[in-house]
Amino acid sequence: MNRLIGLSVVAVIALYVLFSSIYIVNVREQAIVLRFGQITAVRTEPGLYFKLPTNLVDAVQIIEERTLRYDIANMQLQVSDGATYVVDAFLTYRITDPVKFRERVQGELGLAEQRISTRFDAALRQVYGVRKFDAALSAERSAMMREARDLIRPGMAELGIDVTDVRILRTDLMEDVSKQTFERMSAERNAEAARIRAGGQQAAQSLKAIADRQAVEIVAAARKDSEVLRGEGEALRSEVFASAFTPDPEFFEFYRSMQAYRAALGATGTTMVLAPDSEFFKYFSTDTTDGQPPVPAAPNGIAPLPGITIPADPADALPAGTSGDTPAAEAPLTLDQATPAVGTDGTVVAPNSSEPAPAQ
Numbered sequence: 001m002n003r004l005i006g007l008s009v010v011a012v013i014a015l016y017v018l019f020s021s022i023y024i025v026n027v028r029e030q031a032i033v034l035r036f037g038q039i040t041a042v043r044t045e046p047g048l049y050f051k052l053p054t055n056l057v058d059a060v061q062i063i064e065e066r067t068l069r070y071d072i073a074n075m076q077l078q079v080s081d082g083a084t085y086v087v088d089a090f091l092t093y094r095i096t097d098p099v100k101f102r103e104r105v106q107g108e109l110g111l112a113e114q115r116i117s118t119r120f121d122a123a124l125r126q127v128y129g130v131r132k133f134d135a136a137l138s139a140e141r142s143a144m145m146r147e148a149r150d151l152i153r154p155g156m157a158e159l160g161i162d163v164t165d166v167r168i169l170r171t172d173l174m175e176d177v178s179k180q181t182f183e184r185m186s187a188e189r190n191a192e193a194a195r196i197r198a199g200g201q202q203a204a205q206s207l208k209a210i211a212d213r214q215a216v217e218i219v220a221a222a223r224k225d226s227e228v229l230r231g232e233g234e235a236l237r238s239e240v241f242a243s244a245f246t247p248d249p250e251f252f253e254f255y256r257s258m259q260a261y262r263a264a265l266g267a268t269g270t271t272m273v274l275a276p277d278s279e280f281f282k283y284f285s286t287d288t289t290d291g292q293p294p295v296p297a298a299p300n301g302i303a304p305l306p307g308i309t310i311p312a313d314p315a316d317a318l319p320a321g322t323s324g325d326t327p328a329a330e331a332p333l334t335l336d337q338a339t340p341a342v343g344t345d346g347t348v349v350a351p352n353s354s355e356p357a358p359a360q
Contacts, residue, residue, distance in 0.1 A: 017053040088170040100160030123151035
């Protein structure tokens with residue numbers, strides 16, 4: 001029984017010695033072997049390695065070899081013109097010198113990221129501080145990220161860390177600054193719109209003025225042509241009248257007088273009181289201008305026009321086929337009977353049955 005216990009104890013000790021002297025390094029890690037706190041070996045290749053048993057003599061510290069990431073969020077940065085940004089950014093890094101990393105930060109990622117945070121913050125503030133408001137929102141953003149990376153690299157190299165990249169995820173304005181920026185941009189756009197609108201109105205006024213001028217010119221030219229044509233027509237009309245009435249001026253004067261009577265007396269009958277010797281009604285006078293004897297007066301006292309014979313018996317004036325019993329007022333009037341006449345007292349009477357017609 002004692003022998004079995006002794007063998008068990010020896011086996012346990014042997015297993016402990018075996019496993020405490022073995023360590024494994026995978027592809028994502030690197031190892032530092034420490035003997036009494038001093039670095040004796042650095043393992044960067046993956047594999048199975050041996051050391052002195054137990055951790056009292058040799059100790060192994062595993063350090064990350066893969067690319068790591070550090071994020072910084074909601075960082076407030078002020079640019080050169082006073083505006084304040086809220087920035088989210090991150091950087092990626094790798095531990096390239098495990099010895100320095102062990103010596104400077106004891107091989108602890110927590111201590112290393114504290115250093116990274118301080119230097120990353122300072123680099124971003126420096127990059128943003130020398131630029132204006134819209135630089136981070138333009139094509140200059142890539143240059144800003146490279147500049148921030150280059151500012152961090154020298155300090156991180158002292159820790160055995162290589163900063164591979166810096167990326168800016170978000171660049172937003174503060175709420176109050178964003179409102180002011182929106183109002184400023186809105187005012188700029190409104191001013192631009194007003195400028196464009198004013199240019200359009202100016203162009204419209206110019207086109208309207210040109211169109212109005214062209215319209216006036218066209219109307220003036222049309223009026224000129226119409227006046228010329230009207231003048232030519234009037235000349236032709238006068239020529240036609242002259243050629244028509246020149247052979248018999250007396251007839252022309254008589255014809256014009258008949259037209260004047262028609263226009264003055266109208267179609268419904270008009271009574272005019274004028275002197276018997278009025279020039280307007282000279283063709284109603286009982287005397288002729290050529291010295292012929294006066295025309296006998298009609299039985300009712302109305303003098304007919306020259307050349308019109310009024311029978312003594314009214315029945316003789318009736319048209320053929322009309323009986324003598326027909327009232328005189330109902331008998332149809334002839335052309336000569338429809339001509340206005342002047343009474344003996346100088347009263348001009350216009351017939352009511354029809355308007356006077358020009359002499360044939």
